Amino acid sequence: MKPRILFLVPADYETLCRKGVSWMIRERDEHGFFERVITVHPLTSAPRIVDLDAVHRIYELPLGTALGASSQWQARLAAPVAVLRTFAAVTRIAREERVDIVRAMDPYLMGLLGWWIARSLRIPWCISLHAAYAKSFALSPKKGFAQWQRRVAGLVPRFVLPKAWLLLPVSEYLIDDLVRDGADRAKVRVIPHGIDMTAYSRQLEPSAHAAFELPPEVPVISWISRMSGENYSGDIADIVERVVRA
Secondary structure, eight states: OOOEEEEEOSSOHHHHHHHTOGGGGGGGGTTTTOSEEEEEETEEEEEEEEEOSSSEEEEEEETHHHHSTTOOHHHHHTHHHHHHHHHHHHHHHHHHTTOOEEEESSSSHHHHHHHHHHHHHTOOEEEEEOSOHHHHHHHSOOOHHHHHHHHHHTTSHHHHGGGOSEEEESSGGGHHHHHHTTOOGGGBOOOOOOOOGGGGSSOOSSOHHHHTTOOTTSOOOOOOSOOSGGGTGGGHHHHHHHHHHO
């Protein structure tokens, strides 16, 4: 019998659709390796279930209402109760869906939730790591309630990383950070994110030079990312200046 997997993701389906990456959810069955793929988005503003097909189902839970930076103070005071309810709800979902393995998509709240579910159901679990989180936080500082949340969240990795069955960073440069936070290096399996270069194997029309009426010898600097601090958007001006000088 094929296994069933539960993904814990700190996002929501609508945002993933707007970003154009929602198609990646369907890849989680690993070409049919998993019989059933359950994705849980705990940090949304309203509960709902989205069935993408017979294999992929998304559960969205409204914990984001209590933990969001714009939450009312009453919701913030009730946040511990909301967290406990969410943990119970996701554990119930995992049990009803007969999940065999849990994958948490960050070492913070998702990691804590993954540990709780795996411990409750006595099943294996792993954490995938997609960024150098401490660096990302430094590049996109927060204030007020969000800053307090980050301080609390910063305590979680040292608790969950040593307990995970496997740790799946996207690059080798993340390994040292994991070990410093108490992870066992023997449990680390690097899973690099590949890039499909097919789209770049042919000339794209119209080209940037044609669109902006630039001479062919003029260099073009493209920024293909979200304009956010954690994506080093603050470096763009410095990069442009260096290219111009060169």
